[in-house]
Amino acid sequence: MAEFLSYLLPGICVGCVYAVIGLGLITIYRTTGVVNLAQGEFFMFGAYAMIFFAFQLGFPIWIGLVMLIAAFAFLGMFTERVLLRPLVGQPIIAIVLMTLALGAFIRGIMTTFWSDQARAVPSLFTGYGGVEIFGANISMAYFWFAIVSVALFGILWYFFNHTKMGLLMKGTADATQLAQSCGVNVNVMTRMAWVIALVACGLGGYLLCTITGVNPAMSTYGLRSIVVVLAAGLESIGGCMIMGPVIGAIEYIGAGYLDPLVGGGIKEVMAFIVLFFFLIFRPQGLWGWKIIERL
């Protein structure tokens, strides 16, 4: 039991990270129909930006937070206006390749300026002890993971279901032309989606990376969060929040029990195996919408 828990709980908490990245992904997808494959890179970039503001420029952390939000809002607007607006109407390969290349570019920036080693991130909180649950020793840090991600999830859920802006954004995603003819400014909606997604992602990245430190190899989290989002269904925020921990748990439990059999490293591919089966048997995900196409 203790062994099982010691795999399960870290898995769930890392899964919360996937869910946070996935939330940004869904926000953008629901408004613009673009799946941003660079989301994992933006996530880490939040932590690196904070290293830059707090360590290298020497600002206090609270001012650094404001600068972080401003920088990511600008980044969101820039990405949407300069990089993705020209691709409207082009085949899907253009969008996918653009976001992948954007991710590579951000990784290049991080490698160039901050090296590829793991680095500490200036922290808001202090003191992460361990806590014992059923004989399994779990670091307190993991609970911060969970709390931060659940809080972000709650905010976004409220935004999309109970504010006018959020509902307008959902409407824009469902029927762009219809929304436009009803007087919704689609350009503003698109820009807002990118700003919200990137600010949430950057903040989440910063907060979560204070616990573990950060290194460019964490960009694979982005791809795994896509697994989460697809397994839950691209339209479902709640599903993302459920599937994140589930996928995280599958990864850690799979790694714990299967690694001795196959010689390690199964954590890296577990999520992709799950995704493979999902795409074969239920491509729209558990709570997603099945889109029926017509000629």
Added chain:
Amino acid sequence: MRWPSGTFSYRYAQDMAIVRTNTQWGLLIGFLLLMILAPFFLSEYLLVVITTMCIFIVVCQGLQVLVGYTGQFSMMQSAIMGVGCFTTGILCAKFQIMPYWATLPFAGIAAGLVGTFFGLPSFKVKGFYVALITICAQFLIMWVILHTQPLTGGVTSIMIAPPQIGDLVFGSTEIYWLCFFMAVLATFFVKNLTRTRTGRAFIAIRDNDIAAEVMGISVYRYKLLAFFLGNFLAGIGGWLWAGFYGIACVDTYTMDESIWFLCMIVVGGLGSVLGPILGVVFVQAVREFGVVFGPIIADAVPAISGGAGGITVGGGIAPGLPMLLLGVIVVTFLVLEPRGLSHRWGIIKRAYRLWPYSR
């Protein structure tokens, strides 16, 4: 296709010919002769660069069949190339059951079959989802290669002796000729493939798969065929890589490399046979500049050299520059020239032919 004025077709064969005018024949033969004689006047370094370009042209022609003509997004091209390379290594170096030359069909078919396996879900999904499946495939394939230690050597990689015919051991010059020959062959193959019934079916699927199905094209069969052919060529690329570099190593076939391949065909132009050639030459040239200038920039600007300023070694502009270049190239081309270099080349050619009436 527009031909120079005064070119008339009197027979069907003339209408279908790839090379039409005497000027084109002259230019083609001149170009081939130049490339064949290249080892005698190029330096060793440039020869390596050109040989790598030739190998990548083979791989990218395969990717062009898959992405440019059938519209199936493949992000696993470098892993598939790895399958071809490792198949060659296992057969001719690890177990030594056959000479290098005999492994050619095995490398191609193994790569083709693995690719077709990961193409199977394209029965149910398409577009973005196929991209995700192939991203999965990239990681899964490389993980399997890394973890089947007894077969592939895992992290230790397989060394492959240079190929030979009789007593003639292939040096860099002979390997260059081999790679160039295969690049020409692959280009010719893809060019002709796109003009057959199969190729037209591919294009129909790319343009509108539902309409294609209504027209009586077996979409799934042709998608799988495209996956097989595209990945077969990637396997051949891997075979050439094994012969040229003499090593099958997991570090070569990364996700970034797959993105580079996609970048190459997008830079060259999707849906054109000329595209992969222009794209590979352009992108590889830029990458070589990156390799050369990375350390120079690092020396000139200490802040980003990776060793200074309290930053630990392992970062800096030298390892970061390839990724920066990848981003810059893709963004520039997608925003400013989404149809690629081959489209631009077509515009230039037409303007030349219509001169002085062209704008």
